[in-house]
Amino acid sequence: DQQVKQNSPSLSVQEGRISILNCDYTNSMFDYFLWYKKYPAEGPTFLISISSIKDKNEDGRFTVFLNKSAKHLSLHIVPSQPGDSAVYFCAASGGYGGATNKLIFGTGTLLAVQP
């Protein structure tokens, strides 16, 4: 049972345009969400996070939006750059009865930014 889903395995965007990566989750107990970026042959790198008490968090070119009622979050990258080309993982945690950091990852979306 995949609790965190990224339904688009890949996305191609022109340089300078907006990239929108989507993520859906099923567990209403999740209260913290993160986006990680992964280049080939490297470990995932933290990008941005959002707590369930917020609906938006922004960091430079990256903005994460959370819609709790729809159990949906999205990552917006504006403007997209060729160096943003990587696999993006959505992850969620929470609801495990106490302080824990059990992250559940989505299946990832491969973003390709074309020059």
Next chain:
Amino acid sequence: DTEVTQTPKHLVMGMTNKKSLKCEQHMGHRAMYWYKQKAKKPPELMFVYSYEKLSINESVPSRFSPECPNSSLLNLHLHALQPEDSALYLCASSYGLGTGELFFGEGSRLTVL
């Protein structure tokens, strides 16, 4: 120093071998993790250590044996593995449990023959 260092980067072993994967961080983090990632799949949690004590074991087979000798080091001892255990093993750390952001190493690519 914001790095999590994993060794070796690549490991090939037979099903009767005993080997270990090592992970080190010097960020003062008190929680450390092992994740397993198969090709085209998301990372899956295996173990969590908090203050050098095993906090979570995700029903991992006993042929994988974690060890946390001190707050900076995390080992994963491997014995009698199966070919289906071939995967990328990722180590991560965080300031503590429940702090959200995990810092990942580059991973150890394991091949079991």
